[in-house]
Amino acid sequence: xxxxxxxxxxxxxxxxxxxxxxxxxxxxxxxxxxxxxxxxxxxxxxxxxxxxxxxxxxxxxxxxxxxxxxxxxxxxxxxxxxxxxxxxxxxxxxxxxxxxxxxxxxxxxxxxxxxxxxxxxxxxxxxxxxxxxxxxxxxxxxxxxxxxxxxxxxxxxxxxxxxxxxxxxxxxxxxxxxxxxxxxxxxxxxxxxxxxxxxxxxxxx
Amino acid sequence: xxxxxxxxxxxxxxxxxxxxxxxxxxxxxxxxxxxxxxxxxxxxxxxxxxxxxxxxxxxxxxxxxxxxxxxxxxxxxxxxxxxxxxxxxxxxxxxxxxxxxxxxxxxxxxxxxxxxxxxxxxxxxxxxxxxxxxxxxxxxxxxxxxxxxxxxxxxxxxxxxxxxxxxxxxxxxxxxxxxxxx
Numbered sequence: 436x437x438x439x440x441x442x443x444x445x446x447x448x449x450x451x452x453x454x455x456x457x458x459x460x461x462x463x464x465x466x467x468x469x470x471x472x473x474x475x476x477x478x479x480x481x482x483x484x485x486x487x488x489x490x491x492x493x494x495x496x497x498x499x500x501x502x503x504x505x506x507x508x509x510x511x512x513x514x515x516x517x518x519x520x521x522x523x524x525x526x527x528x529x530x531x532x533x534x535x536x537x538x539x540x541x542x543x544x545x546x547x548x549x550x551x552x553x554x555x556x557x558x559x560x561x562x563x564x565x566x567x568x569x570x571x572x573x574x575x576x577x578x579x580x581x582x583x584x585x586x587x588x589x590x591x592x593x594x595x596x597x598x599x600x601x602x603x604x605x606x607x608x609x610x611x612x613x614x615x616x617x618x619x620x621x622x623x624x625x626x627x628x629x630x631x632x633x634x635x636x637x638x639x640x
Numbered sequence: 641x642x643x644x645x646x647x648x649x650x651x652x653x654x655x656x657x658x659x660x661x662x663x664x665x666x667x668x669x670x671x672x673x674x675x676x677x678x679x680x681x682x683x684x685x686x687x688x689x690x691x692x693x694x695x696x697x698x699x700x701x702x703x704x705x706x707x708x709x710x711x712x713x714x715x716x717x718x719x720x721x722x723x724x725x726x727x728x729x730x731x732x733x734x735x736x737x738x739x740x741x742x743x744x745x746x747x748x749x750x751x752x753x754x755x756x757x758x759x760x761x762x763x764x765x766x767x768x769x770x771x772x773x774x775x776x777x778x779x780x781x782x783x784x785x786x787x788x789x790x791x792x793x794x795x796x797x798x799x800x801x802x803x804x805x806x807x808x809x810x811x812x813x814x815x816x817x818x819x820x821x822x
Contacts, residue, residue: 443783446790447755449733450661450740453653461656461669462648465676474680477643512643522680523643 466526476520479512480530484541485636486629489606491537493529494519497551500603503625518556537606543640546573548607556603560591564598571612574637578616600624606633644683648676651696654757658697661752662704664741671707675700694763697753701767739789746770747782754779 469475477499479492487504492515499519502511516523527534532550539545547569557565564586571577577585579595586595599610605624611633615621623630655675659668678699686695740748746768753764754775761772761779768775 443755446783446787447751449736450756451657452733453656457669458652458656461672462652465648465673465680468673468677469680472677472681474677479645512645513641516641516643521641521644521684523645524648524680525645 462524463526466524466528469522469524470526470528474522475524475526475528476522477515478524478526478528478530479515480525480527480534481508482534482537484537486606486625486632489537491530491533492523493533494553494555495529496553496555498530498533498604498607499553499556501605501607503605503629505626506624533607540606541636543636546640550607552604552607557598557601560586560588560594561598561601563587564595565602565604565608565610568599568602568608568610568612571609573609574640576612576614576634579613579621580616582613596622609633612637641684641686641688644680647679647683647692647696651693652676654693655696655700657756658700658752659704661740661756662700662748663707665737667707671700671703674703674706678703691763693757694759694767697757697759697763698767701749701753736786736790739786742789743782743785744778746774746778747785750775750778751782751786755783 466475466478470478475495477492477494479490479500482489482491488508489504490500490502490506490508490511491498492500492502492512500511500515502508512523536545536548536550540548554562554565564582567582567585570585571582579592579599580589583589583591583595588594595613599613600622602608602610602624605611611623611625611630613621614634620627620630620634652672656668656672659671659675663671675696679696682699686692740751743751749768750764753759753767754761759767761775764770764775764779765772770778
């Protein structure tokens, strides 16, 4: 900021007034225009849930990222800007179905997600592991070893752990249903407590 | 690279102020939208080292020129700014808007880009194709003109009209003659 003498500052003060509501309306309009012009590479929104605030991001192909609060949403957005595109706007465009289905899931009224998913953030074997996860039924669990076998590589138990730990679409792609062979929860990107909440929710429904 | 949303959050209000000052409140919102849409399009190619504020103001400046040219080509009868009832708290702002609108382009731009966007004279000169010295002069002349047109007529304020006791207390809003904006 350059130095501005206070006198002109006072004179120009009325020109500085910007109504936050007007600005918000402009931002909403920008997101719509950007989507229409094919310039909205990523839109995101946040959703409050029993496991904390989730960030949901989508490309024009589908939901591409679900992030926990503890991942730091700002950091996640920067990663998305680097990996996919910096053309990111806060906008519920494309995320209405995801928000609705997650609300239903957390209310115990939905067992299966029916959403277009963009898998571009998961590659190779990790992606194969993640692709298997929706086959674990709601309310059921599998061990890391079972998942490794199902993904075609029984020895890759640790790789399954990594795949789950880097799942770009947690909750929707249910890595929380993968637990240790001894029945203990195992790790979870969203925290052990979140994993417990999800498994308890599914067991109760 | 920062997510574009962050630019909108950080600089959205600044760009709106600039568009309003250069184009007036009515056309500012369209110019704001076009500025950010054009910026969004070009954003992935923007150098990491670039000054985003100056970059956005540069785009806003071009959009304002587009709007002005379009206006010149289709000379729709420009409506004069509406007279408002004097009790309206917006009235002083309206006078200021009229005064800003009456400034020569260079002065209006210098005020918008230097005082409202906070860009140094050097940056403003680069954007408007001028020299820092000329920008400095235009900014200070602009302020002088605004003060003359806007502040001076308002200063000999109308003495409060005494309301006779017992008169109808219908309206306390007294019609005050507007100062000539020039």
